[in-house]
Amino acid sequence: MAAKAFTFICGPDDFLVTRLGKEHYEVLSAEVEDEFSQEIISGFANNVAEVEAAVNRFREAVQTLGLFGGKRVVWLKDINFLADTVTGRAEGTLAQVGELQTILESIVAEEVEVIVTASPIDRRRSFPKWCEANGNFELVGDTGRNSGHNWHALAEEECQKLEVSISANALELLHAKINGNTRLFFEELNKLAAYLGEAGAVIEEKHVEELVPTFGEGDFFEAAEAFFSRKATWTLDALKRHFFAGNDARGLLSALQNRNRLLIQIRGLLDAGDIRLGGRGFEKSSFEAAAKRYGEFFGEASSKSAYHIFTQNLWYLGKLANGSTLPTLRKLIDHQKEFVRAFEEILDRPNDQQAIMTAMAVRCLT
Numbered sequence: 001m002a003a004k005a006f007t008f009i010c011g012p013d014d015f016l017v018t019r020l021g022k023e024h025y026e027v028l029s030a031e032v033e034d035e036f037s038q039e040i041i042s043g044f045a046n047n048v049a050e051v052e053a054a055v056n057r058f059r060e061a062v063q064t065l066g067l068f069g070g071k072r073v074v075w076l077k078d079i080n081f082l083a084d085t086v087t088g089r090a091e092g093t094l095a096q097v098g099e100l101q102t103i104l105e106s107i108v109a110e111e112v113e114v115i116v117t118a119s120p121i122d123r124r125r126s127f128p129k130w131c132e133a134n135g136n137f138e139l140v141g142d143t144g145r146n147s148g149h150n151w152h153a154l155a156e157e158e159c160q161k162l163e164v165s166i167s168a169n170a171l172e173l174l175h176a177k178i179n180g181n182t183r184l185f186f187e188e189l190n191k192l193a194a195y196l197g198e199a200g201a202v203i204e205e206k207h208v209e210e211l212v213p214t215f216g217e218g219d220f221f222e223a224a225e226a227f228f229s230r231k232a233t234w235t236l237d238a239l240k241r242h243f244f245a246g247n248d249a250r251g252l253l254s255a256l257q258n259r260n261r262l263l264i265q266i267r268g269l270l271d272a273g274d275i276r277l278g279g280r281g282f283e284k285s286s287f288e289a290a291a292k293r294y295g296e297f298f299g300e301a302s303s304k305s306a307y308h309i310f311t312q313n314l315w316y317l318g319k320l321a322n323g324s325t326l327p328t329l330r331k332l333i334d335h336q337k338e339f340v341r342a343f344e345e346i347l348d349r350p351n352d353q354q355a356i357m358t359a360m361a362v363r364c365l366t
Contacts, residue, residue, distance in 0.1 A: 005107040006114035008131040011140035014078070014119040015183045020140055021077055021117035028073045028113045037072040043079035043118070048092035051081045055096045059103050062112055072112045079118035082127065097127050104135070151175050151185070158186060159203075162193040166203040169315075173208045176313040188212050223357075224255040228263070228320075230327075232365045239357055249346055249353040257339050258306035259320065264332045265309040266321050269294075271329065281318020338364050 007024055011017045029038045039061045045051040054076075061074045081088050082097065107114055116135075121128055131137055151171065159165050166174070166189070178184040188211075192203045195211060223238040242252060269275045274290040276283040291310040298308045305311050327335070342360040346353055 004134070004136045005109045006104050006116060006131075007136040007138070008116045008118070008128075009138045009140060010082075010118045010121045010128065010131075012120050013141045013182050015186075016140045017117050017119040018077060019186075020138065021075060021115055024115050025073065025075045028115070032071060032073050034070055037070055039072070040075045040077060043076050043081070043116075045081050045087060047087055048090050048096070051087065051093050051096045054079075055099050055103070058100070062103055062107060062114065065111075071110070073115075074112060075115045075117070077115075077117045079116065080120070082118050082121040082125070084122040088122065101127055101130060104131075154182070154185065155189065158189050159193075162190065163199040164193045164196060164201045164203060166192075167205060169205040170203050170208045172313070172315040173205055174212060176316040176319075177208065177212045223252055224259055227256060227361060227364070228259055230365060232361070235361050235365060236358060239354065239361060243354040243357075249342070249357050252357065253339055253343055253346075257336065260332055260335050260339070261306045262309060262312065262317065262320060263326065264329065264336070266317060267326060267329045267332060269309070270321075270326075277318065277321055282314055282321070284314060287314055287317075335364055 009017055009021050009024070025040070032038055041054065041057050041061055043054045043058070045054055058074070058076050061072075064072070081093050087093055104114070104116075116131075123129070155166055155171050155174075174185070174188060178188060188208075189203075192207055192211060193201070195207065196203065223235065223242045226235040226238040229235075243249075266275075269290055270277060274286065274293065276286045295310050298310060309317070338360050342356050345356045349356065
C-alpha cells in the first residue's frame with residue numbers, strides 16, 4: 001500500500017492539536033539534515049484575504065525544491081478557517097479550501113512530508129472527510145457537545161513521560177483547579193513532577209492542594225470565599241483588601257452570584273434526597289443518578305456553567321458544600337436578592353462600591 005501523502009490532525013482543543021502536530025514535525029524533521037528543508041507556515045486567518053495568503057504560502061513551500069535535492073518537511077499549523085465561523089463560511093474561504101485540497105492532492109510523498117493541523121473544525125464539511133479518506137487522519141480529543149477530554153488518559157500519558165504517577169483524588173482536584181484548561185493541565189503536571197524530583201514519585205492530593213492555584217471563577221476572590229464561610233469579620237476584612245487593591249465590585253458580585261447559584265442547586269438536591277454528601281464529598285452514584293433524572297431540564301451545555309450543576313466537577317461541588325456552613329434554601333434566595341440590590345445601588349452610586357458591598361455583607365451574615 002502506498003504511503004499517505006500528508007498527515008491531517010484536528011480537534012476541538014487547539015493546544016492538544018498543536019502539541020501532537022509538533023511531535024510529528026519533530027520526528028520528521030529529525031530525518032532531514034538540511035534545516036532549510038524544514039518550514040512552518042501559520043494557517044491562522046482573521047479574514048478571507050489572510051486565508052488566501054496562508055494557502056499561497058503553503059503552495060510555495062510545498063512546490064519549492066530542497067536546496068540539496070533532499071526531502072522537505074512542511075507544517076501548516078493553527079488553521080482556524082475550517083470552523084463554522086463567519087470567515088469559515090465565506091465563499092472566498094471555501095474557494096481557498098478547494099485550492100488547499102488541490103495542493104494536497106498533488107503532493108509527492110517521496111519529495112515532501114506535509115503536516116496540517118486545524119482547530120476547531122466543522123466535520124460536516126467535505127474537506128475534513130476528504131482528508132480522513134486520503135491522508136493520515138488523527139482526531140484529537142472528544143468532539144461530543146456534552147463530553148470533555150479523557151483526563152485520565154491524558155494524565156497517564158504525560159505521567160509516563162515524566163516518570164511519575166498521580167492518584168485518582170489528586171487528578172480530580174487538579175482537574176477542578178485548572179478549570180478544564182488543557183494547557184494549564186500539562187504545565188501544572190510538569191511543575192508537580194519537578195517539585196517531587198524523583199522517578200517513580202506519586203503526585204498526591206496534598207501536593208495539588210499546596211502547589212496548584214485555582215484558575216477561573218471558582219475561588220478567584222478571597223471575599224467570595226470569606227462570604228460563604230459565613231465569617232463576618234473575615235468577610236469585612238477581605239472586602240477592605242479587595243477595594244484597597246483597586247478592584248471593582250462587579251467582578252466580585254459575579255463571583256458571589258455564580259457560587260450562590262450552585263449552592264441553591266446543591267441545597268435543592270440535598271433537601272430532596274437526590275444527592276448524598278459524605279466525608280469526602282458527594283457520592284458519585286447519587287450524583288450521576290440525579291444527572292440522569294434532571295439533566296434534561298437544564299438543557300444542553302458544552303462548557304461549565306453556574307446555571308447547570310451537572311456541568312461542574314464533583315470534587316469542586318463537594319468543596320463548596322463542605323467548605324461553608326450551607327445555608328437554607330430560603331437564605332440562599334435572600335442572598336441572590338441582596339446581590340441584585342447591591343448591583344442596582346452601585347449603578348446609582350458608583351463611587352460608593354465598598355460601602356454598598358459592606359452593607360450587603362452585614363445584612364446577609366447577621
